[in-house]
Amino acid sequence: MKRKDFLKTSVAAAGLSVLPHLASAKSPAPGKSFRFAFISDIHIKPEKIAEEGMTRSLQHIQKLRPEAEFIIMGGDAIYDSLKATKEYTKVQWDLYQSILKKENVLPVYNCIGNHDIFGWYNTPQVTADPLYGKAWALKELGLSAPYYHFNKGKWDFIVLDSTQQRPEGGYIAKLDEDQFQWLEKKLAEIPSDHFISIISHIPILSICAGLYFGKNDPNGDLRIQYMLMHTDFFRIKELFNKYPNIKNCLSGHIHLEDEVDYNNVRYFCNGAVSGNLWKGPYYEFGPAYALFDFYEDGSCKREMVSYY
């Protein structure tokens, strides 16, 4: 018997007892649960480049079927309704709906962005309008509440509403009290052997939130404004610390890309489909969406996809 054949025979004779050892030595990839696209900050408006961009991004994602099973829309679907007229807000939502209907067949889970909120920056504010505030976006996005939960096998997703109105005007990134209490309750309900992914338009934690304006304060500080990252990060972190099954947090809003790994939670900021609001790249980051693989062991992988 040649030496090569002897090796073959002895491995075969050892049978299954050898195989687990060989397999573990190669540390195979964990079983894949599912793949989905995370699109945020489309900021659709009636301009050729924006309409083509949204169309192309959705067409790109459709080609990834059936591996890509669904889409999470990370917010700021439309260019802006915070200070737009009612007529222009309608134009934007109608455009968004028509492109989505034409170009997408995948299930979509929506998250509300600040620019999807109608009328907060208008003067005077027409609070009596039934579409004022988040009502219009909820209707367009088919949501009964601005925050909710859905399940995919071993993974549970919690979609949050980052944008709260400031009494002084404008908005601030945080959870309102009712939402925080809902989150506490929801986390307690999810079985501890499930993994949890948190979706928010505005990042809960992000370094690129501090890079958004591209410069330091005059005294050298790198400042993160209250509109750019959750101001209640410390409170949320204390809650997260009770749940080691919270594995990642996905967001948009900043139009930049980063990943911050903090205390065993991975915080991904996922760029923007619109790049710099359809004027090319925002600093280093061109128009893109994120493709996520979520695995059965609680891990995940992100790939940023330039769809042009």
Ligand SMILES: [Zn+2]
């Ligand atoms: Zn935003």
